[in-house]
Amino acid sequence: MTVDLKKYPTIAAYAEKTAEPAWFTELRTKSLEKAVSLALPSFEKIRYQRWPIQLKQPLGEKNSQKNLIEKIDVEQTDNMVVQLGQETLELKISDEMREKGVIVCDWQTALQEHSDLVQKYFMQKAVKTDEDLLTAQHVAYLTSGLFIYVPKNVVLKKALTSYFVQDATVENDYVHHVILVVGENSEFSYLENLKTVGEQATTANIIVEVIAQENSHIKFASVDRLGAKTTAYLNRRGYLEKNAKIDWSMGMMNDGNIVGDFDSDLVGDGSHSEVKIVAISTGRQIQGIDTRVTNIGKHTIGHILQHGVILSRSSLVFNGIGHIIKGAKGSDAQQESRVLMLSNKAKGDANPILLIDDNDVTAGHAASIGRVNQEQLYYLMSRGLPKKIAERLVIIGFLGPVLAAIPSKLIREQLKTTIERKLIDGQKDE
Amino acid sequence: MSTLEVKDLHVSIDGKNILKGVNLKMKTGEIHAIMGPNGTGKSTLSEAIMGHPAYKVTQGEVLLNGENILELPVDERARAGLFLAMQYPAEIPGVTNAEFIRGAINARLPEDKPLSVRDFLKRLDKTMNVLDMTEEMADRYLNEGFSGGEKKRNEILQLMMIKPKFAILDEIDSGLDIDALKVVSRGVNQMRGPEFGSLIITHYQRLLNYIVPDVVHVMMGGRIVKQGGPELAKRLEDEGYAGLRDELGLDIKLVDEEA
C-alpha cells in the first residue's frame, strides 16, 4: 500500500526538501494515521498525561542561530558530535574509528547515504513505531538525530561524545532519534549530553535505540540537562543479543518535567544489562523515571540501581521493573531504588515491581525514601562545615554508590560537578 | 590564651534529665580528664557542649572566652574553636577522608584564600605519619568500614589537621590496642601547648599515663562530684566509684550494682 502524499502536503514538502528516502516518508504518514488509534503509554505512579507532551507542530526545517552554542560548555575530544536544534555544527571522528569502518553521521546524512542500514534498524528491534502514541508521533515528526554504526570485531577504547542542544529560543518541538548499533564482539563507549538553550515552553520527544549484537559490550553514559520549560519524553532502549552487555549510566539533571522510559530487552542468552541512574529534582519540576529490564534469554542478568534526591516542591518517581519471562532459566533480576528528601514539600516514590514468570531464577529488590541522616550531618558540621555544604556532602555520599559504579572517570567528575551546581541552586529556595 | 567554662549546665534527652548542674572551667594550655561510671552523662556533656540537636539544654551556660555559645549552631561552635572526638563517629560513604578534612580546614579560611591542595597534602602526609596511618586511609570514604581503632585514629588526625582551641576527646582510648594507644597519645601530646586545651573522657587510668592531665574531674549522677590531680585517677582505678560515692555521701545507683 502506498500512501497518498497529497493528503500530507507538509510532510511531502519536507520530504522533498530533505530528499529523505520514500520508505521513511511512508513510515511517517503511516504512523500519523496509526496514531489516531493509539494511546499514551502508561507508567505506574507517573501522571504526565496532561502535560504538553504530545507533538503538534507541523513537520518543518528550522534553523538555529549558530552563536547560541557559545552558551554551552563543549569539551573538545577526538570523537565528537555537536548538534544545535536540527543542525549539526561539528562532527569529527578519529582516523582509527574511520579506518575501522565506524559510521557516525547525522540523521539526514544517514537516511541519504545509509538508507538500507537505517531501514534495517530504525524502530525494528528496540522500540516499535506503533507501540504507543508517543512513538508514533515521534516517527511522524522526527527531524534530527544521530546514527552510529560499529562493525563487528572493532574494539574502541576512546569514547564518542555527543552534545544534543535543544533550541528553545523559539517554540519548536524537538524530535530527535539516535541509533547505536554495535556489531559482534565489538566494544564501544558513548557519552550523550542533552541540553537546552533558550526559555520558551517546548516539547521534546527523544528516542535512543541501542542494539548490542552478539558478544558486544557497550558503555552508554548520559548527562541530561534539559531546560526548565522543556517537557520531555525520553526513551532509551537496549536490545541485547547473545552474551552482549550494556552498562548504562544516566544522570537525570533536567530542570523541567520529564518522563524517562529506560528499558533493556535481554533477548539473547547470557546477555547482561547494568542500569545506573542518579537523579535530582528541584523547584517544582516532576521527573518520572520508569526503568525496566526484561529477561527473555536464559542466564540473563538485569540489574537496576537508582538513587535520587528531591528538593523544594519537586517530585521524583523511580519505577524499577524486573520482568523475567517464562523460559528465561537461570536469570537474575535485581534492583535498588532510593530517594532522599531534603524538603517536606517534595514528593518521592520508589516503586519496585518484580514480574517473575519462571521458577529457576534469582530476583531481589530494595527501595526506600528517607531524609538526610542527622548523625552524618551533625558529624560533618561538628568539624566546621556549614550546614548546606555538609548537606551536599551527605547527598553526594548518598549518590556515591551509583557514581562510583559509573565506568568513566570523566563522567563521574562531570556528574559530580553538575550535581553540586544543581544542589547549590536547589538549596537556595529551601 | 582562651577559656572554656561550663556553668550550672542542665541537659535532658527525650525529656529525661541527664546533667543536673555541671560546673567546669579550663584554659588553653591545660589538659583535663573526666572519669565516671557508665551512663553518668559524660558523653551528654560533650555532645551538649558541641551542640548535638538531640541534647536539650534546660539551664546553664557554656562560655567560650566569656561568650555564651549555646545559641550558636554546631558548625559555628566548631569554627569558634571547639572540637569533639566522638565516642561513635559517623560513617559517610561517598566522601573521601582527604576531601572532607580539606573542606573542614577551608571552612575556617577566607573563601578566596583556601589552603592549596599541595600544602594540604603535605600537611596531611606528615600528620598521618605521626599517627602511623597508611596513605590509603586518606582516599577511603570517611570512616566507612574503618575498624574501631582506625576510627579513633582518624578522629585524632582530624584534630591535628584542624587545630582547634579546645578538644573534647570522648573515650578516644576505647578499642585501641596498646600500640595504637601510644600513637594516639603521641598525637595529642604533640598538640599540647599554650594555644590548646583538652578535656579527655576516659574509663582507664592507663591513658592518663601517656597524656598526663593537669586536673581530673569525677562525674557521677549528672554532676561533677570531685576534682583533683592525676593521683585521683589512680585512686579510682584501685577503689572504683562506690568508695568515693559513699565517702561523699551521694545517693547514686551505679549501673553495675546489685539492687
Ligand SMILES: Nc1ncnc2c1ncn2[C@@H]1O[C@H](COP(=O)(O)OP(=O)(O)OP(=O)(O)O)[C@@H](O)[C@H]1O
Ligand atoms: N539518645 C538517647 N536517648 C535516650 N537516652 C539517652 C540517649 N543518649 C543518652 N541517653 C541516656 O543518658 C544517660 C547518659 O548517657 P551518656 O552517654 O552521657 O553516658 P556516659 O557517661 O557517656 O556513659 P559511658 O561511659 O557508658 O559512655 C544514659 O542513661 C543514657 O542511656
Ligand SMILES: [Mg+2]
Ligand atoms: Mg559516653
